[in-house]
Amino acid sequence: MLARLQRAFTLWLVFTAAGWAAVWATRGRLGVAVAGAALCLFGYALVLAVECLLAAWANRRDPAPPATVVQWLRAWWGEVFTAPRVFNWRQPFFSNRVPDAPQGRGRRGVVFVHGFLCNRGFWTPWLERCRDEGIPFVAVNLEPVFGRIDEYVEIVEAAVRRIEAGTGLAPVLVAHSMGGLAVRAWLQGRQADGRVHRVVTIGSPHRGTFLARHARASNARQMRWGSRWIETLAAAEPPERYRRFTCLYGHCDNIVFPASTAVLPGARTVHLEGVAHVAMAFHPVVWEEVKRALRAAPSWASGEPAGGRRPAPGGLQEDRGSRFS
Secondary structure, three states, X not given: OHHHHXXXXXXXXXXXXXXXXXXXXXXXXXXXXXXXXXXXXXXXXXXXXXXXXXXXXXXXXXXXXXXXXXXXXXXXXXXXXXXXXXXXXXXXXXXXXXXXXXXXXXXXXXXXXXXXXXXXXXXXXXXXXXXHHOOOEEEOOOOOXXXXXXXXXXXXXXXXXXXXXXXXXXXXXXXXXXXXXHHHHHHHHHOOHHHOOEEEEEOOOOOOEHHHHHOOOHHHHHOEOOOHHHHHHXXXXXXHHHHHEEEXXXXXXOOOOOHHHHXXXXXXXXXXXXXXXXXXXXXXXXXXXXXXXXXXXXXXXXXXXXXXXXOOOOOOHHHOOOOOO
């Protein structure tokens, strides 16, 4: 469904820009023709700029490292190039370019969970990399697009089952943005701690985001900063669950802010400097963290043999980064 919507919107933008340019060019108003077409095609850059300004304002008192003006400009410029590749190319036209490959007996796999207004095409560069390196993987489509996050539990469950069946091992779950909340909802709803090896979240609004305060879609309302849904989920989760999480976050995230809302207490945290929300998912450090998670020894809480005695509850302390409580 989302692919069709974004495909229609992309084609509408292109034809509108072309039509505007053609009409005004025939009238000899080349400046108006170019300006109007540019606004149609690149007006999103202004929206991104406003988001960055809001995020900078919200981050003033946040414990995350402050971003410089240069870092904000670099993040905005990077997002200007990254966003259309995702929302106007990969997702609408090539969401199924790389099919799932869950088979790989004895080799740990990855389940990719996208965020709001995305589909599995979001992950195409990582899916290609997994395919080339022989890493089993499944990428989900979270639908309904504007449904409640709780409705995605069965979708995540089906993906995990496919990886379990194909590899015989608990997978690593990699989630961007809202996908991190979908994974947490699945873990809680299915009490699935023993079926996950590690979880890597990228810019996930674990404590909500200021940007969603006026949202109307069901899943977006759930992502409001300090929403009742988020507070209820957090209250039900055992604190030790977060030890298997790696939370990548950034002080230039233009969607999830204040920045530290993307961090879970007790999780390993990795700060990405000068990179905005969508581009964060394709930062080289993300792949390094995914490979690190794949190599990690099985947790004592999982259903897999650890090959030795259970580690002490603080056994993951050396793997943690800076934490926010």
